Amino acid sequence: MSAPRRTALITGITGQDGLYLAELLLAKGYAVHGLIRGQHNPKRELVEQLVPDVRLHHGDLTDQSSLLRALRACEPDEVYNLGAVSFVAYSWQNPHVTTDVTALGVLNLLEALRLHSGDDTSAVRFYQASSSEMFGKVQESPQHERTLLWPRSPYAVAKAYGHHLTVNYRESYALHASSGILFNHESPRRGPEFVTRKVSQAVARISLGLQDDLVMGNLDAERDWGFAGDYVEAMWLMLQQDVADDYVVATGQTHSVRELLDVAFACAGIDDWTPYVRQDAQHLRPAEVDRLVGDAGKARRVLGWQPRVGFHELVAMMVESDLAEQKHHL
Template structure:
């Protein structure tokens, strides 16, 4: 049975919401891998608002929130459950969906976990983009391809700020796999003439970040401290500096990259550096708490190898794409804190109501 069809009487992988056409009158067929993640949600939202037809590969069926909220939103969205390391599955999807653009967002994206699951990290982060590039070359070389890279490729002690000319020096299996995918994109662009581009993405966050990411851990722990469910927050290196931006802004850069006449690679960053300690201080200060009374340093959370200062120079993106971030560091942290407090309070009320019944 074709992957994009639904068996009679089944609520299988196809979920269509009715087509609409963007202001320009042209609907583009787009395939997004990793659509169930934070970036997949914001990118889908951006593309649906433009009137494009979106096919998305995700790991879970049914989809989790908030992806499910896009299904009745008035756009054309079809979800497929599958494994991006299954080359035959990817080939069938590309053949049947016939996308004009592919955004590869699928990744094992936890840097710390990549040391414990190096093989799986390479399968998802390096082999999957290789499969997609080969499938594009074989089936339709006109398909445009976007690869989500990471600032972690710059490594432990890069010069700051980093731009597209900064040498790579990855220090984790995650970063090494991302660097491999980056060079694969460059190779296929040169050797096969594909429209293939990389975005070297710096830390980009949103209320959708879960607690496996530092930003999500901080704001959700803070919310639980406020309601008395938690007393302390264990963290590692507070001195590590990162360039934090809003995921909703960063997906706009992705769309702009795919609309260019020629493919290229771009650093996507805010250009502002803040330490982990500053993130914590801003979050707790906004909630009127003294972070020093709640944060404890856990040596088990310290990495032997870590990129300490990641600060991006997005000058190329500003000049060529006309892109710049809209949401600043303070506003981003406060947005995440407000959302986390709302979620924890709602969960607390729901749990209390369940106990009463």
């Protein structure tokens, strides 16, 4: 007799991680459900196009009753909380909204899950998407699961709240709740407001004569960039463990924004990007995070996870995708 089909619920299904995770779970035979916000969500069509087998439910992380309805409708074995206001710059402009969704949304979902589960709190396994931005003003390098958190943006503070709350519910209610402290992970599906996609899209347009320049902020910031498609596998592996825990997911290598520009422009056949790039102070953060690099040793040892896509391959993938998209519109 074959094992019963497992069911997963994904919040943030419209984001790059949600889409890649849905594809992964469907390939593994899961019944996949997604929470989608808003009656006329403009990204609904993208989800239905890329992962048509996902069943969508209307809900909102700020509305606990809608979360309970979604849990009752799909009775999941696994819940992946990927929903958040995730653009760091936006969090300074709208700190209350960021807090309501990214911080208190975790509370609403954990509490809904606790109420839904009743006495059997370990029956549903929960994943919380934590962030390397929580390390902020880093106290040691590389950063690992025990590194002190020092968040430097409203977004990072909200993520730290959700992270600690996940640990608290695990310890207080015996929930099988794990957090993935994911370092920067990118893909062609990344939103154009994020620096990697902003660069890849601009490079494609500049090379085709559709755009004159690219306005940037801090070119010296260094990040640990990996491929989102690799990182969602780590999420799934966490929920397959007998014991819930927290894991850093990272490549262990850093690259500056200048290196990102070097590689991206080179992919489009432009050796010198300086005539096309200018800096503007309005794109600088009020409190900068200069360098993030993760130690994913625990994920390698316990989960057997490691990244497959390197930095240069990732950037090339994004530039080539944007070139194809921009040519399609010519």
